[in-house]
Amino acid sequence: MQLNDHEEVSTCTECQGCKKTDSLFCDLSVQELDIFSEKKADNFYKKGEVIFQEGSRGRGIYCVYKGKVKVYKIGDEAKERIVRFVKDGDVLGYRSLLSDEPYCATATAIEDSIICYVPKSKFMEVLKNNQNLAYKTIQMLSKDLKESERKIVHLHQKPVIERIAEALLILKEKFGISNETNTLDVVLTRREIGDLAGVTTETTIRTLSFLNKEGVLNLNGKRIELANLSQLVRLANLMD
Numbered sequence: 553m554q555l556n557d558h559e560e561v562s563t564c565t566e567c568q569g570c571k572k573t574d575s576l577f578c579d580l581s582v583q584e585l586d587i588f589s590e591k592k593a594d595n596f597y598k599k600g601e602v603i604f605q606e607g608s609r610g611r612g613i614y615c616v617y618k619g620k621v622k623v624y625k626i627g628d629e630a631k632e633r634i635v636r637f638v639k640d641g642d643v644l645g646y647r648s649l650l651s652d653e654p655y656c657a658t659a660t661a662i663e664d665s666i667i668c669y670v671p672k673s674k675f676m677e678v679l680k681n682n683q684n685l686a687y688k689t690i691q692m693l694s695k696d697l698k699e700s701e702r703k704i705v706h707l708h709q710k711p712v713i714e715r716i717a718e719a720l721l722i723l724k725e726k727f728g729i730s731n732e733t734n735t736l737d738v739v740l741t742r743r744e745i746g747d748l749a750g751v752t753t754e755t756t757i758r759t760l761s762f763l764n765k766e767g768v769l770n771l772n773g774k775r776i777e778l779a780n781l782s783q784l785v786r787l788a789n790l791m792d
Contacts, residue, residue, distance in 0.1 A: 619665020
C-alpha cells in the first residue's frame, strides 16, 4: 500500500476481499476482481488533500475504501460549488474516464481517507465484457445527471432557509445519522454547507443559528443534530 508518506490509518484488502456491498464492483466475479487487483494502488489522503484536480486528465477510476470526499467546481471569485459528496464504496473519476476528457471538477478528502485506484485499461477490460457492470455504470451516470438537474431547478432558486434545510437533508441521505442522537455522520465547515446550498458562509451561520433557536437543529461545534426532522423536511419544501 502506498501512503504518500502519511501515517497508515487502516488496511486495505485485495478487491475480492472488499466488503463494500453497495459498491459499483460488488457483483463482479473473483476473476474480474483479480484483474483490478493486478494494478490497483491504495493511497492514503489526509483531510484537505486533493485527490484529483479540475482540468487534469483522468487515467483511471477511484474507489473510496474508507473516508469521505467532496467533489466541487471553482466558480466566480474562486468560490467552491460542491457537486456531490462521496463515501465508503463510492467511485470517483468515472465520467472523465469514460468521456476521455479532463476532470470537470476537483476532489478533496474531507476526512482522512484510503482510496483505491484502478487504471483505465483494467477498468475498461472488465467493463467491455460485463453487461451488468455497464448497466450499473449507466445507472450511476443517469443518477448524477438527475441530481445535477434537481440542483439547478430546486436548490439555487429557493429561499435561503429552504436551501439550507435541503442541503442538510442531502447530507443525511448521503452519510446517514446516529441512531441515538440524529446527528449527521459527517463533519463539515459552515463554508462547505454554504457551498452545497449556494449561499455565503455568513448567511449559512445565521440560518443555522436561527434553526437552532427554533429547535429544528442542535448545534454542537461542527456537529449538527437534526432535532426536528419533520419540521426540517417541511422547511426544505421538497418537490417531486
